[in-house]
Amino acid sequence: MAQFAEAHFFLIESVVKIIVVLFVLLTAVAYVVWLERKVVARIQSRWGPYWVGPHGLLQPLADGLKFLFKEDIVVQDADKVIYWMAPFLAFTLAFLSIAVIPFGGSFQLFGHTIQLQITDLNVGLLYVFAVTSLGVYSIALAGWSANSKYPLFGGLRSSAQMISYELSLGLGVVGVLMISGTLSLRGVVTPQVGFWHIAGIPFLPRWNVFRQPLGFLVYFIAAIAETNRIPFDLPEGETELVGGFHTEYSSFKFAMFFIAEYANMVTVSCLATLLFFGGWLGPLFGPYWLRVILPVIWFCLKVFCFLFFYIWMRGTLPRFRYDQLMAFGWKVLLPLGFLNVLGTSFVIAWLHS
Amino acid sequence: MAILFYIFAAVAVIAGLNVVLQRRPVYSALWLIVVLCALAVEYLLLGAVFMAFIQIIVYAGAIMVLFVLVIMLLNAHHEEPTHGSQFAQWLGAPLVVALLVEIGVAVWSWPGAAHVNPPPLRAGPKSVGDLLFHQYVLPFEVTSALILVAILGAVVLARKES
Numbered sequence: 142m143a144q145f146a147e148a149h150f151f152l153i154e155s156v157v158k159i160i161v162v163l164f165v166l167l168t169a170v171a172y173v174v175w176l177e178r179k180v181v182a183r184i185q186s187r188w189g190p191y192w193v194g195p196h197g198l199l200q201p202l203a204d205g206l207k208f209l210f211k212e213d214i215v216v217q218d219a220d221k222v223i224y225w226m227a228p229f230l231a232f233t234l235a236f237l238s239i240a241v242i243p244f245g246g247s248f249q250l251f252g253h254t255i256q257l258q259i260t261d262l263n264v265g266l267l268y269v270f271a272v273t274s275l276g277v278y279s280i281a282l283a284g285w286s287a288n289s290k291y292p293l294f295g296g297l298r299s300s301a302q303m304i305s306y307e308l309s310l311g312l313g314v315v316g317v318l319m320i321s322g323t324l325s326l327r328g329v330v331t332p333q334v335g336f337w338h339i340a341g342i343p344f345l346p347r348w349n350v351f352r353q354p355l356g357f358l359v360y361f362i363a364a365i366a367e368t369n370r371i372p373f374d375l376p377e378g379e380t381e382l383v384g385g386f387h388t389e390y391s392s393f394k395f396a397m398f399f400i401a402e403y404a405n406m407v408t409v410s411c412l413a414t415l416l417f418f419g420g421w422l423g424p425l426f427g428p429y430w431l432r433v434i435l436p437v438i439w440f441c442l443k444v445f446c447f448l449f450f451y452i453w454m455r456g457t458l459p460r461f462r463y464d465q466l467m468a469f470g471w472k473v474l475l476p477l478g479f480l481n482v483l484g485t486s487f488v489i490a491w492l493h494s
Numbered sequence: 495m496a497i498l499f500y501i502f503a504a505v506a507v508i509a510g511l512n513v514v515l516q517r518r519p520v521y522s523a524l525w526l527i528v529v530l531c532a533l534a535v536e537y538l539l540l541g542a543v544f545m546a547f548i549q550i551i552v553y554a555g556a557i558m559v560l561f562v563l564v565i566m567l568l569n570a571h572h573e574e575p576t577h578g579s580q581f582a583q584w585l586g587a588p589l590v591v592a593l594l595v596e597i598g599v600a601v602w603s604w605p606g607a608a609h610v611n612p613p614p615l616r617a618g619p620k621s622v623g624d625l626l627f628h629q630y631v632l633p634f635e636v637t638s639a640l641i642l643v644a645i646l647g648a649v650v651l652a653r654k655e656s
Binding site: 268277 | 520524527543544547548550551554555556559560562563566567619
């Protein structure tokens with residue numbers, strides 16, 4: 142009987158968590174788009190969206206409705222099956238990786254311990270990498286299936302770019318993994334508790350970024366390239382490729398690519414927060430309920446900072462040229478990643494001897 | 495669990511057949527990805543979580559991307575069926591029969607699940623790393639050197655004569 146109730150509780154708990162997380166993520170994605178338009182407008186001395194709702198706050202809703210009601214044009218010579226599949230693949234894969242992201246500690250409810258995470262996989266990081274590595278197909282196939290020149294170029298460029306930068310992405314993380322000795326995203330955060338002291342005074346939080354600055358740099362630059370954002374947004378270089386891999390997509394299929402891109406940004410920012418910036422760790426005070434909610438707030442704040450940084454860069458930097466992009470990825474970022482792994486392993490071996 | 499095994503085994507077999515039967519190269523490649531992912535699920539069911547995700551990252555996420563990329567670059571649309579292979583005409587049917595007989599014998603002589611005593615599974619990141627870098631370090635490094643040589647050879651062959 143108790144076991145039966147336990148199984149039921151687990152099912153209900155998981156469903157509730159999945160619904161809440163998906164709702165929050167979709168809303169976050171919608172408002173990151175709004176934020177981006179507002180911040181970029183601010184950088185360029187404009188107002189940005191202003192008319193739909195106060196300060197344009199209902200603009201994402203209006204955009205969504207617009208996408209829904211637009212005509213869905215399918216190109217005549219497109220490979221229909223793959224043409225339909227690509228946006229769904231992009232959308233699904235973008236939302237899968239959130240399943241292993243922990244966004245807080247755990248709390249007690251009705252005598253059960255509830256972790257603030259959909260599921261704690263002991264190889265969570267590999268799961269995220271597996272899911273994101275499949276994301277290449279959606280872009281490559283979208284570019285190919287439309288049977289049109291510019292999308293094909295966009296698709297080819299992005300496949301080459303994502304394969305190249307995926308290596309650096311993985312290498313940037315290896316240093317952190319060697320320090321924490323686990324692939325679980327919850328386990329990666331635990332060693333970052335506490336402070337470094339100088340003369341007895343807490344001085345720096347024990348975040349991995351202070352131990353692995355080079356690793357963080359490599360990871361974050363590669364992550365920007367993986368999510369196809371400025372200054373690495375060559376797959377959608379509108380000036381030379383009309384639009385890039387999604388040129389021939391319209392209506393909600395285009396919106397799905399759009400949403401997937403922003404969801405990927407959120408995932409990458411979550412990973413950066415967990416791996417390098419102590420995840421949900423931060424000052425705790427007040428009654429029990431506040432101690433449960435505060436970590437979630439710290440986590441969201443850190444992720445927000447990364448997202449803001451993304452947008453800030455978009456408003457500031459120009460786009461790379463394609464040969465520069467490849468040269469930078471293979472000749473600068475990858476060696477730096479190797480250097481970081483080598484250095485970290487030497488230090489660890491020296492400390493252990 | 496057994497039901498899941500049969501479902502994904504069926505998926506793998508059907509997808510595998512499609513790899514061979516599809517006329518368009520891109521479709522063959524995509525079905526091959528389905529095969530690899532179905533196999534990854536089988537690994538998961540065996541409890542080898544690490545191997546499952548490595549399978550997806552390496553095969554589906556890296557190697558097959560290159561396949562798809564090359565197919566897209568060559569823009570290969572339709573494969574023309576050829577009837578030129580004398581070898582396949584004469585040896586194909588006997589080889590298939592031989593394979594089927596072999597599988598039949600293997601299934602027939604299987605003692606049943608009760609008699610199989612699998613050793614404890616050592617497939618986590620720690621034990622795999624341990625095996626690769628301690629017990630099998632020489633074969634592992636030799637293989638990587640071999641692959642490097644192959645890559646160099648491909649680069650030399652592909653380089654244009656100036």
